[in-house]
Amino acid sequence: MLxxxxxxxxxxxxxxxxxxxxxxxxxxxxxxxxxxxVLLPAxxxxxxxxxxxxxxxxxxxxxxxDGVPGAVQLLALLQREGRLxxxxxxxxxxxxxxxxxxxxxxxxxxxxxxxxxxxxxxxxLLDGEDAKVRIxxxxxxxxxxxxxxxxxxxxxxxxxxxxxxxxxxxSMPAVTAAADPSVVAPAEVEL
Amino acid sequence: MSAYIIGIDLGTTNSxxxxxxxxxTNPTVQAFAVEQTVAPGLREPRPTLPSVLYLAGEGEFAADxxxxxxxxxxxxxxxxxxxxxxxxxxxxxxxxxKSWLCHAGVDRTAPLLPWQAPDEVGKVSPxxxxxxxxxxxxxxxxxxxxxAPMAQQDIFxxxxxxxxxxxxxxxxxxxxxxxxxxxxxxxxxxxxxxSWLAAQGEGWRKQLEVGxxxxxxxVGGGTTDFSLIAVxxxxxxxxxxxxxxxxHILLGGDNMDLALAYAARARLQATGVQLDNxxxxxxxxxxxxxxxxxxxxxxxxxxxxxxxxxxxKLIGGSLQGEVLRDDLGILLDGFFPLxxxxxxxxxxxxxxxxxxxxxxxxxxxxxxHLAAFLGAQGRRPTCVLFNGGxxxxxxxxxxxxxxxxxxxxxxxxxxxxxxxxxxxxxxxxGAAYYGLVRRGRGVRIRGGTARSYYIGxxxxxxxxxxxxPPMKALCVAPFGMEEGTETALPGRELGLIVGEPVEFRFxxxxxxxDDKPGVLLDDAAELTELAPVSTSLAAEEGAxxxxxxxxxxxxxxxxxxxxxxxxERGGGRHWKLEYNVRDAG
Numbered sequence: 001m002l003x004x005x006x007x008x009x010x011x012x013x014x015x016x017x018x019x020x021x022x023x024x025x026x027x028x029x030x031x032x033x034x035x036x037x038v039l040l041p042a043x044x045x046x047x048x049x050x051x052x053x054x055x056x057x058x059x060x061x062x063x064x065x066d067g068v069p070g071a072v073q074l075l076a077l078l079q080r081e082g083r084l085x086x087x088x089x090x091x092x093x094x095x096x097x098x099x100x101x102x103x104x105x106x107x108x109x110x111x112x113x114x115x116x117x118x119x120x121x122x123x124x125l126l127d128g129e130d131a132k133v134r135i136x137x138x139x140x141x142x143x144x145x146x147x148x149x150x151x152x153x154x155x156x157x158x159x160x161x162x163x164x165x166x167x168x169x170x171s172m173p174a175v176t177a178a179a180d181p182s183v184v185a186p187a188e189v190e191l
Numbered sequence: 192m193s194a195y196i197i198g199i200d201l202g203t204t205n206s207x208x209x210x211x212x213x214x215x216t217n218p219t220v221q222a223f224a225v226e227q228t229v230a231p232g233l234r235e236p237r238p239t240l241p242s243v244l245y246l247a248g249e250g251e252f253a254a255d256x257x258x259x260x261x262x263x264x265x266x267x268x269x270x271x272x273x274x275x276x277x278x279x280x281x282x283x284x285x286x287x288x289k290s291w292l293c294h295a296g297v298d299r300t301a302p303l304l305p306w307q308a309p310d311e312v313g314k315v316s317p318x319x320x321x322x323x324x325x326x327x328x329x330x331x332x333x334x335x336x337x338x339a340p341m342a343q344q345d346i347f348x349x350x351x352x353x354x355x356x357x358x359x360x361x362x363x364x365x366x367x368x369x370x371x372x373x374x375x376x377x378x379x380x381x382x383x384x385x386s387w388l389a390a391q392g393e394g395w396r397k398q399l400e401v402g403x404x405x406x407x408x409x410v411g412g413g414t415t416d417f418s419l420i421a422v423x424x425x426x427x428x429x430x431x432x433x434x435x436x437x438x439h440i441l442l443g444g445d446n447m448d449l450a451l452a453y454a455a456r457a458r459l460q461a462t463g464v465q466l467d468n469x470x471x472x473x474x475x476x477x478x479x480x481x482x483x484x485x486x487x488x489x490x491x492x493x494x495x496x497x498x499x500x501x502x503x504k505l506i507g508g509s510l511q512g513e514v515l516r517d518d519l520g521i522l523l524d525g526f527f528p529l530x531x532x533x534x535x536x537x538x539x540x541x542x543x544x545x546x547x548x549x550x551x552x553x554x555x556x557x558x559x560h561l562a563a564f565l566g567a568q569g570r571r572p573t574c575v576l577f578n579g580g581x582x583x584x585x586x587x588x589x590x591x592x593x594x595x596x597x598x599x600x601x602x603x604x605x606x607x608x609x610x611x612x613x614x615x616x617x618x619x620x621g622a623a624y625y626g627l628v629r630r631g632r633g634v635r636i637r638g639g640t641a642r643s644y645y646i647g648x649x650x651x652x653x654x655x656x657x658x659x660p661p662m663k664a665l666c667v668a669p670f671g672m673e674e675g676t677e678t679a680l681p682g683r684e685l686g687l688i689v690g691e692p693v694e695f696r697f698x699x700x701x702x703x704x705d706d707k708p709g710v711l712l713d714d715a716a717e718l719t720e721l722a723p724v725s726t727s728l729a730a731e732e733g734a735x736x737x738x739x740x741x742x743x744x745x746x747x748x749x750x751x752x753x754x755x756x757x758x759e760r761g762g763g764r765h766w767k768l769e770y771n772v773r774d775a776g
Contacts, residue, residue, distance in 0.1 A: 076230075080230060083499060083505050086500075086503050086504070086505040087505045087506070089503065090503070090504055090505055090506055090507065092506060095506050095507070099506055099509075099511075100506060102495055102497050102509070102511055103497060103499070103505055103506040103509055105495070105497070106477075106497050106499060107505070109480070171235070172235075173229050173230070173233035173234055173235035174233065174234050174235060174260075175232055175233060176228075176232050176233065176234055176255055176256070176257075176258040176259070188279075
């Protein structure tokens, strides 16, 4: 069960939507949508770490060329396999939850397959959620984030609330053509 | 001996490679992922190569959109992108080339494909399309193994057991066109069986006993293929012998997905919704996913299928349909009806004018085709080995077993299903394992040719309108000729005329297993006619118009093809009879 900070609950299909939006907002603009922020546990000093200095500011040209095509390529992949961009760009307010839910199944199936093949992910901690875990001194704060009564010295004993995600071996298709790198999906014209 | 043994499954819908590195102390079969274009400008290795070719027009895509890690012909995409994009541009998509390869009604070396496409598409022949798939496999392999190019390895290329001598010859020709002049052919059901043997190790001797007959039931995306393999006694050891193969049946999983799509479409039409071809194609894909979903979750009563909007509006333009559990009954009872052993598939419709497309099976009932096969062979299997994507469905496997059990004379003897192979990769892996067997590591399935072959001799008779003159058939190669053997017909002498082409009608049978070479059948009606064989003696080989007396000789090569030769009587000259696919049909 999702832990809800301010006693709010969100219906199921909406949660899936929100999860997609979180993924892409974090990926492309480094922030969470405000609907997701209210779901976070009560504010903690460690919960929202200070943003890292942007690499773009340090070495603008190189960082831009390295990161941007990769992000577009990932977006193109998810559009190709699961029509994710069509889905995110569509105004879904006018549709009933059942309609959205039915469409999401196909988006989910396609994107999940694409992720599994190209950006496989696995939990950071393999213990089941809600399991008791022990955090030893010298833990990697990038891998493990402490929330709740964060006092005293390690080792800590706590409950695993979210097992985290990390990527396995990332393999994106090799790029052959010097095509316009800004195109996520071409326009389609039937003759 | 080469460092690697390579098994190639050149499938109707998907191709795959399995290989063995023989330098390892404990060589086992490994999979090889094949680089292919997955989107314009993007390439990556995938476990299988869809056997489809897209022929792009000038300027349709960027010049290097289909560039690969090796030099490849421009504007041609083989594999994933062709599979996904092709159905939107059907006149540029070549698919099912392999089914055309064994279609005797057309000239298989002429640029026919895509079938009925306009000429400006730059069409290719079935042989050339097969060569394109093999070329892609070779390019991917050579890129990954620059020190051990594919052409220098032992290659085992699988063909349907039902491929006749002509289709085998064309397959070898396609391999040569792809830069693979040395390949050895292996029947797909045998390859599947080798894959099972490889998985069992020596344990197979405990699972089978003398007298067992294994039915290999292979139902893939586009074709259905049956073989029987008998377990025999060879001086106290178990031996394996492939005793029969069925006819080539163009019937498979694609038909089943389409059947579900028609059922779902009928329900949509009842609510006033009409579907265009594009929507029907995506409905068919959605139905395949729904079918797998329903098979996996026996408690679900139905699965929703969504036809996404074609424009950028995914939800707004989408249509929802349903696949009901009852629809699976269409698959079960339409494709695998519980029939008696005397059931036979409905015959091909013969209208006055018939479209010259692929000869798809007229009857969709796989079990009726199975009854016809076993009936013609007069054998009952004791074990079944399933192969092909369709047979992944547990319900369908059970139905086949149930049907076979009901045909048994002794109801207590339950059929045994042999399992434990990956049905998508079994053929490629089994082919590679066969290479190890040929090097002495494991038991080999004996078999030889699965047909007997004949040349037609027209009998002299007064012409009667509406009657084709009866033809006699002279057996030139008996059933079960082993690779590397030959058989001559010294008694029958024929005359070749110098400077004139000579042509014989060429026929075969999968059931006449006792005909000896030289036997003359009075009635050739039960035989299947193949492309004719012909040769011509160049003028410099003698005075024009003079006759050279020859005898016929049949030879099964190590590669697995059948050759017919004319030997000069009392002379040292020999002429090979070539399969004349150009004048076919």
